[in-house]
Amino acid sequence: MPRTIREFEAAARDRLDPAHYDYFAGGAGEEITVRANEAAFARLALLPRVLRGAGSPRIGVTLLGSPVAMPVLVAPTAFHRLADPEGERATARAAAGAGTIMIVSMAATVAVEDVAAAVPGATLWFQLYVQPDMAFTEAIVRRAEAAGCAALVVTVDSPARGRRDRDLRNGFDDLPEGMRCENMRDGDPGGPDGDLVRPIVMSPEISWEHVDLLRRMTRLPIVLKGVTHPADARLALDHGVSALYVSNHGGRQLDTVPAAVDLLPEIVAAVAGAVPVLVDGGIRRGPDVVKAMALGASAVAVGRPVIWGLAAGGERGVARVLGLLRDEVEHTLTLCGVASVHDLGPDLVRPC
Ligand SMILES: Cc1cc2nc3c(=O)[nH]c(=O)nc-3n(C[C@H](O)[C@H](O)[C@H](O)COP(=O)(O)O)c2cc1C
Numbered sequence: 160m161p162r163t164i165r166e167f168e169a170a171a172r173d174r175l176d177p178a179h180y181d182y183f184a185g186g187a188g189e190e191i192t193v194r195a196n197e198a199a200f201a202r203l204a205l206l207p208r209v210l211r212g213a214g215s216p217r218i219g220v221t222l223l224g225s226p227v228a229m230p231v232l233v234a235p236t237a238f239h240r241l242a243d244p245e246g247e248r249a250t251a252r253a254a255a256g257a258g259t260i261m262i263v264s265m266a267a268t269v270a271v272e273d274v275a276a277a278v279p280g281a282t283l284w285f286q287l288y289v290q291p292d293m294a295f296t297e298a299i300v301r302r303a304e305a306a307g308c309a310a311l312v313v314t315v316d317s318p319a320r321g322r323r324d325r326d327l328r329n330g331f332d333d334l335p336e337g338m339r340c341e342n343m344r345d346g347d348p349g350g351p352d353g354d355l356v357r358p359i360v361m362s363p364e365i366s367w368e369h370v371d372l373l374r375r376m377t378r379l380p381i382v383l384k385g386v387t388h389p390a391d392a393r394l395a396l397d398h399g400v401s402a403l404y405v406s407n408h409g410g411r412q413l414d415t416v417p418a419a420v421d422l423l424p425e426i427v428a429a430v431a432g433a434v435p436v437l438v439d440g441g442i443r444r445g446p447d448v449v450k451a452m453a454l455g456a457s458a459v460a461v462g463r464p465v466i467w468g469l470a471a472g473g474e475r476g477v478a479r480v481l482g483l484l485r486d487e488v489e490h491t492l493t494l495c496g497v498a499s500v501h502d503l504g505p506d507l508v509r510p511c
Pocket residue numbers: 182183184196234235236237264265266286314384406407408409410411439440441442460461462463464466
């Protein structure tokens with residue numbers, strides 16, 4: 160079994176179809192933002208405190224009313240069956256076993272109802288791309304509600320699909336035979352094309368009005384994913400979102416967006432404690448989690464590390480990836496002299 164996320168990536172690369180590896184690993188354009196996400200963590204130093212008698216660190220947090228055993232969530236990622244035949248079911252079981260939340264992608268290859276059925280009692284959130292057909296969008300929201308999802312994560316960094324050179328070069332633009340985006344079924348077996356699977360539409364027409372529509376449509380808390388500009392963070396608060404999720408989509412949308420962790424301080428300042436702030440992008444080690452939380456994140460999420468675990472070892476692989484991160488977060492806090500993730504502050508972090 161690999162012992163680091165880097166080793167998991169190497170193992171996953173060995174197992175995956177090269178075009179699928181490129182799809183998972185790659186990003187937009189020159190992949191400047193993909194690299195920046197990890198590099199930014201390396202440019203932040205941790206400044207430990209000593210003799211604090213902190214004992215064993217506590218790393219549990221509560222997010223939107225749900226307790227989580229570790230402050231590392233599973234970011235929404237598409238197409239898990241490309242990595243493992245059990246697909247999103249395997250990921251969900253591992254996340255539930257680790258006591259954390261899986262954010263199920265709208266582009267999942269297992270239907271959200273089937274993911275939920277695989278992990279009774281676990282907390283799932285559902286990620287949504289608002290579709291121009293609001294009746295269809297509402298149907299998806301109702302499915303997520305009925306499946307028991309506890310929050311709606313609305314991704315807003317994708318008014319168009321990112322241009323990913325690796326995918327263009329490999330000609331990767333669709334799932335292989337036998338795999339579908341199961342959350343995109345039309346639900347009308349008697350329709351002209353049977354139970355049609357709709358394509359996911361990225362629409363530049365989506366605006367704050369759609370956020371307002373969603374707020375009226377559902378009682379689920381809304382998490383806005385993909386906010387990078389502090390002005391948008393303030394607007395999001397005006398529009399009643401329950402949490403902000405700072406993300407550049409792992410560098411897969413607009414290339415040359417700043418590293419996710421470098422965006423945090425301004426967004427955290429703009430939000431001023433009104434709602435929790437989540438972040439993802441480039442988190443590979445315990446110290447990365449601690450740095451993000453010291454800079455004001457309530458929790459973080461990981462995308463590719465989960466895919467590498469899934470491709471390398473299925474459910475057990477994902478469990479191991481999450482377990483590695485949990486152990487490293489605890490160890491890092493111990494060495495920082497910090498008793499609880501709630502005690503972290505920006506004084507622990509320095510540029511280097
Ligand atoms: C293969 C892949 C598929 C993704 N699919 C989605 C998706 O369906 N919806 C979404 O909001 N974000 C999606 N993302 C972005 C992730 O949620 C997350 O922002 C990103 O992976 C974080 O960066 P990391 O991979 O460095 O942890 C995807 C990312 C990857 C790598």
